[in-house]
Amino acid sequence: MTTTQVRGVRTTAAKIAELARRREVSRQGTLAAVDKQHAKGKLTARERIDAFLDPGTFVEVDALARHGAGNYGDDAREAYGDGIVTGYGLVDGRPVGVYAQDFTVFGGSVGERVGQKIVKVMQRAIEVGCPIVGLNDSGGARIQEGVASLAAYGEIGYHIAQASGVVPQISLILGPCAGGAVYGPAATDVVVMVAGTSHQFVTGPDVVKAVTGESVTFEELGGPAANAAAGNVHYVAADEQDALDWVQTLLSYLPSNNLDEPPEYPVEIRAVADDLALNDVIPDEPNRLYDMRSVIGHLVDDGEFLELQAAFAPNLLCGFARLEGRTVGIVANQPLHLSGALDIDASEKGARFIQFCDAFNVPIVTLVDVPGYFPGLAQERGGIIRRGVKLSFAYATATVPMVTVIVRKAYGGGYASMGCKHYRVDANLAWPTAEIAVMGGEAAVSVLFRRQLQEAGDSEEVREALVAAYREEMCTPYEAAERGYVDAVIAPSETRMEVAKALRMLRTKRKSGPARKHPNLPL
Incomplete structure (x- = not known):
């Protein structure tokens, strides 16, 4: 039967149509939010995943997940995915676990369900022995969920520690990353930032101003150049595509896990x-x-x-x-x-x-x-x-x-x-x-032949001869x-x-x- 309801029960066709609708909502986000993301020179979470993985290989997990809290004021809104896209795919034919925070949904903020989705991907990656790549672009902890948000960061941090030395972990900072959100990426093996669009710091400029009286800009405090000079970042990319390409190259040098050997490539005879x-x-x-x-x-x-x-x-x-x-x-x-x-x-x-x-x-x-x-x-x-x-x-x-x-x-x-x-x-x-x-010769001569140099009136000619002899012998x-x-x-x-x-x-x-x-x- 193809009618939408019979005796209050929806038909198979209607259920399939509802599934398609929810999937579409999960994929698209709000158009206004997507436009804002593009206006900042940033890709959306799904665009990033598509640009990173081999075409057609992405398998999404928990696409229809939603937040469990009811104190949003807009809890009726269909925010499928809950601000993060998670799953698996291939890079150069090799499996990779990936999660991408979706700034178009609740600003990519981290709540209980977001943490659960990330942890699920990490657990599976550890089990099968494949790298974990995190695409970070988040407004931080989800205030509406209180301690549940903090618990999510704790669970993510614990699993990063468990995966450390077992599978390669790579973090891309593609937008804001502050507070508790910076400690997870910092514990991974490699961190990448993008010039002009990404920032990371423990506390933002407003808090710094209130506590210390120092006035600093976002770029001075947590821009890519500042983080690179501090050793917090392994590579600063010119744009997002450069960041994704660089990580693909990095993965080509690494094994999928600690029990495998790095991939081997043919090499031409050198001149x-x-x-x-x-x-x-x-x-x-x-x-x-x-x-x-x-x-x-x-x-x-x-x-x-x-x-x-x-x-x-x-x-x-x-x-x-x-x-x-x-x-x-x-x-x-x-x-x-x-x-x-x-x-x-x-x-x-x-x-x-x-x-x-x-x-x-x-x-x-x-x-x-x-x-x-x-x-x-x-x-x-x-x-x-x-x-x-x-x-x-x-x-x-x-x-x-x-x-x-x-x-x-x-x-x-x-x-x-x-x-x-x-x-x-x-x-x-x-x-x-x-x-x-x-x-070195100069320092050694100054120590070993101090008296001889004094007797020679600290002659430069004598010093050079002694240095030459020391170098020749030692x-x-x-x-x-x-x-x-x-x-x-x-x-x-x-x-x-x-x-x-x-x-x-x-x-x-x-x-x-x-x-x-x-x-x-x-x-």
Whole structure:
């Protein structure tokens, strides 16, 4: 029968029509709200998901969910989805769990049902072993739901912690993100923001003004540039499409979970000139600067290096590349900034990246040109002792294959902290230009030959002669090689070949170490 009702019971056709109507309401949102979103240069939640996932692969979950509270004043409104779109799909043919906050419905605010939807996706992603990608664009906690909203944030935070190190977690900040909403993304593996349209902060400008008297703009307080400089963001995208494209690229370097290996890609045979070019990278003058990215570019496949946190602690480079088609994590001193010296920010940046690689079976290649730790009152008062040790601690506890190449300076504590043999790095190589010593020639001469310099009237000629002699005798890789602290001294042009050979041998490396629940990380 096709009549709409018979004896008060709706027919099958009518029920199907009602389902179609509700689905359409869930998909569309209010047109006025959609127009406002577009006017701000922002996509809607569904547009973002469509742009991110492989076409036609999205499977939505809980599309007809609604809030359970009745104290909205407009509770009769059909707000299906309750301000968030959740489900699963494919990126380059690989499964991904995804949730996208919908600013067109209750401003994307987080309430009890929103939290339940996010947690459901996260639980399934953990079970099947696939990455979780969150597209954040929210007005924050839903005030009408009171403590239930706070509980939702708590549940999300708990499940982020449970997923940590099990599946990759990536957060995109595509609009406002404040208060409790910032702690979830901050606990994920990678955070991306978009220039001009996204903000994140613990408290907004109005609260800051009321509490401290400081007047700041949204951009100054929580814009992408401010967050990138503070180390809260791994990449700042030019627009939303750039952000989504960058995350797709990032996923191509990572395994789906901690039990899988990263995907492998075919690689073309390199031209010999690419390797020979490394022979000319290091300047003859020991204090002359150069860009470590040039070394990385000649070392990895196609010169492609996906850098993370480029605006934070630029004296240490961290990012992903491929060598012979396989993913590697690159950790490298950058002589262009602080001469490559380690400081608080660089130590913490490097430590977390090493742990990220170790969690997801990504081998680590370290390129060393470090004069030591950056000195100064600010560093000491800032806790360089407890925070600087995080880097060497990360190397010492990592179990993935690790290869270190010393290209120039490796002085003092910098030598120890940048993947040295004594922290059980598997293969340690050095270029002939490597200078492995307690300290540089100038500083060493000032200490060792203080009396001789005084007797010579602090002659610059005598000082230069002593420095040259010290460098010739002490600042070489050969004493370390004689003691087995360096496995081989190689020509720069041999670097790619030797690193690749080491990683091939280490593919079947077995994890080892004492039985324990987990190490106690430095503060």
